[in-house]
Amino acid sequence: MFHSAKRPTRNTFRRLTLAAAIVAAMSASGVMAQSGSYADVNRLLKAGQLNEALAKADEHLAGKPSDPQMRFLRGVIQTEAGKTSDAIATFLKLTEDYPELPEPYNNLAVLYAGQSQFDKARAALEMAIRTNPSYATAHENLGDVYAKLASQAYSKALQIDANNSGVGPKLSLIRGLFAGNAAAVQGTQVAAAPAAPAAAPAPAAASPAPATETATTEPGAADAETNINSAVLAWAKAWSTKDMKGYLSAYAPNFTPQGGMSRQAWEKQRHSRIVPRQSIEVDVTNLSVDVRGNRATASFDQAYKSDHLSVDSRKTLEMVKSGNRWLIVSEQSGS
Template sequence: MIRISSLLQRWRHTLCILPLGLCGLAWADATPAQVQQLLQRGQHTQALQLIDQGLQRTPNRPDLTFYRGVALTELHRDDEALAVFRELNRAYPDSPEPLNNLGVLLARQNQWTPALEALQAALKIDPQYQAAHENLGDVYARLAALAYQNALKSPDGPAGHAQTKLRLVAQIAPLPAPAPLDLTATEKTPVSATPMRQANATPMDTAGAQVPGTVAPSPDVAQVHAALQRWADAWSRRDMAAYAASYTDGYATAGLTHAQWLAQRRARIEGKTSIQVELDAVKVQVNGDRATVQFVQRYTANDHRSVDRKTVTMHRQGDAWRIAQERNR
């Protein structure tokens, strides 16, 4: 039996549905270039129309069928996307990619048990499948957050350590709503058409990764968060002056002078026709004139998309907070 991954192995790509990673099989040689461009630009409706036209001519193309599922997912037509990936899983049971995407969609609908089963099945096929490992970790983190939240609602909840644990888990698995969910059910009402990180937003999405019942962030935390957002906005605008001003004087990465680093960043940023940088799950800790910020960075530029967990150290210089060090976690 033909495996989808054997057909498309060398161009596996990762697309992300927040906060879980939806794996697309990247761009096949046989996939029309226009479909690739439309999906990468976020023009999912137009991509879907082109894919459907291609499938009318050649119905048995697994690459186009897979991308139909990706486009439907991006359009939040989850039930249709689930049907596509289930059919692909039936046709290609030895391919882990449809199972991974099934896990993402089921988790987005709070169907935790089926989501876990789909991701675990993907990893049985390919134990080295990085996207499925990360998605499985995200599902476990979300279940942990739900459990800690429910623990806080018990009579003895405030006496335990659930609040501290929830605060930590919320950095990577913010809950869409404070109400506890029934973890035994396998069928849930799908989330709204808004991406998970925006739907029913709670204070956990704000600076300091607050949870319900905690105090508002301090002025220093708010200033650090605002400075980081200005950095991301300048990067998205490809505004090199504002971008460079977000770093400490003389900033450079290992092996480079400040001038060399600046020239390298200028070439990479100004060489793109479009950039979008989004920050999620921002957690700020301030200690005097130094701050440590942990967050999820979602970067899209031209034909590249990535998701990174980053830690940034910022120093207060005068009235401004500037980046002194950044690294991927």
């Protein structure tokens, strides 16, 4: 899977593989490195002194604005600092000025994947591979992007037809690829600043897995995840079709509405907000599940659209197993 950056977003994969140093490419293209500046920037980067590292990179680039290696390092620093828009702009400009380098394309794909822009990530990785067909990192990342796109397609199929028994196992299999073993998580590889252009980069420290990844180790957890996935998609479908019986039955008897509202008042409010709408569409994507015995947490991106409103939000459902069903006991919108 993708290797995690230090500041992973909720939609990133368990691992995000950022490209290593482009020193070899610089040497091959005749661009000579001055080791002092690169060593200073790398030292500050590894120490987590990101503001200082960025200032040092900017100082270098003030005198050598076209230096591709330092620009690449600057993009890595921006990525580590969580400045995603700035990093995207940096790597995009590098691909325009140095289209023969595959690493900027790869790092663009990592950033796009972190924003769930998987089509853009796929296109960037295909450019990286076209530039260097032997670029193993890009091939691995492209496989992960295809797997994520497959996961979204299977989720959509279940949302349309929650009774399709053939889709659930496929979805569980795909998600199993991203659950993985936390011990295998690797850190972001940042560009090194060697004494000579051909020196190898040094990897950064390992980073923890994002909290939104599924972590299920109990027996039967995979089956529970499939059942919870089906329950969430059935809930969304009932909401979309204004099936109030099916929608309300997705909530447990002890469901606690937000704001201290009574269950009776909440049901009346939901009825008044759902039934009069001419059309409703509730789309669930990037669903992750954490199972803890008979309780679970389901988190996902929710896209709601009706004749009067269109809202994208992050939704978290706390669920409990009741007989053979998983029911909602609380829900929360927001990050």
